[in-house]
Amino acid sequence: MLSMQITGRGRNAADSSKEERCCLSQSSSDNRRQSGRERMSSANDKGPPSMESTKETRFCAVCSDYASGYHYGVWSCEGCKAFFKRSIQGHNDYMCPATNQCTIDKNRRKSCQACRLRKCYEVGMMKGGIRKDRRGGRMLKHKQQKEEPEQKNDVNPSEIRTASIWVNPSVKSMKLSPVLSLTAEQLISALMEAEPPIVYSEHDSTKPLSEASMMTLLTNLADKELVHMINWAKRVPGFVDLTLHDQVHLLECAWLEILMVGLIWRSVEHPEKLSFAPNLLLDRNQGRCVEGLVEIFDMLVTTATRFRMMRLHGEEFICLKSIILLNSGVYTFLSSTLESLEDTDLIHIILDKIIDTLVHFMAKSGLSLQQQQRRLAQLLLILSHIRHMSNKGMEHLYSMKCKNVVPLYDLLLEMLDAHRIHTPKDKTTTQEEESRSPLSTTVNGASPCLQPFYKNTEEVSLQSTV
Secondary structure, X not given: OHHHHHHHHHHHHHHHHHHHHHHHHHHHHHHHHHHHHHHHHHHHHHOOOOOOOOOOOOEOOOOOOEOOEEEOOXXXXXXXXXXHXXXXXXXXXXXXOOOOOOOOOOOOOOXXXXXXXXXXXXXXXXXXXXXXXXXXXXXXXXXXXXXXHHHOOOOOHHHXXXXXXXXXOOOOOOOOOHHHHOOHHHHHHHHXXXXXOOOOOOOOOOOOOOHHHHHHHHHHHHHHHHHXXXXXXXXXXXXXXXXXXXXXXXXXXXHHHHHHHHHHHHOOOOOOEEEEEOOEEEEHHHHOXXXXXXXXXXXXXXHHHHHHHHOOOHHHHHHHHHHHHHHOOOOHHHOOOOOOOOOHHHHHHHHHHHHHHHHHHHHHOOOOHHHHHHHHHHHHHHHHHHHHHHHHHHHHHHHXXXXXXXXXXXXXXXXXXXXXHOOOOOOOOOHHHHHHOHHHHOEOOEOOOHHHHHHHHHHOOHHHOO
């Protein structure tokens, strides 16, 4: 009996001690939870919660799954984040087995790598896209140790060019040009809206064409189009962010190429003819009346045929025309007398953005990656032929000027003289010709008379030019 009582008392004591320990453990756990809540509430009272601490549900911009965070410039899930990381660091030559229009969602995101990567770019993913308030601890510590405030907001243009394909509008660290914040669709829309109006000729179809009358018609048309071209260039995204010197320089170098690519585009629907205006459609026989024009005529018709065979889209045309404008005066080593551009880095950034937009349009049109690369190469090769035609046309126009075949208008004459500044001097040019040329009065490779034309084009009435 005693042993049973002792055993019972021992058990009761043991049970009571266990209950006491459980109570103590539970109370300490409650205290820790309470202190944790207090610390969280005190932390929240110190300032507004960060985007990570909010309870707002965010979804992946690529596949619409739940987003795990802000990765590579957009909200995305861990799967799409890892996929994009692998793609930009290693093999990414994916091929779509269908038409490059596969649906990418939570269930089908692994079915087509090519379309998944394309959608990553479309929604704004980029190699250098990180949020300002998300820095790694080691990176933040290293940045604080540097203590170089002058480098706080600096952006290396070369890093932007190589790291970004599409820039998310929410990323505000890139302040070089507003064009960087435009999506491909926005850029194409802006270029479409910038297109100049249709210009009509003063041609009287009842009168036969002679060399003088045809050159008068063509130079009159060119002078009208030049006024619209200047207004068009100002509306090309990013162009007005350049210095005035660079804007004028690029226009002086590219004006005839831009006129020619516009002529070629208008002539695509007219085989074996050139559409200088809706009411001035010329064939090869009519071009014979101007000495030396047939060779240039044939090259223009051949290029228009090439555009027609490629089924060139309007979106591709406007991108090509902008590329011609921005690429015309970049390589200034061709002339020893030419003053260099002031901001080639920004020009290259805008140029790369437009090329990326062109590639983006090709991808959306259903072309495979290999087809995109081939088509882009074909279009860029055509641009070299257009430059060759421009040089031929410039020589022909200058010879017409020297022979006094037709009087040139003020703006056209100024552009012709300015273009000759930006080309190497002909070894056959005599000193007497140079002294008579207006080029001898220019300074530092810049046209002193074109800038007033450039600044005042917005004040010119469109009725006087159409």
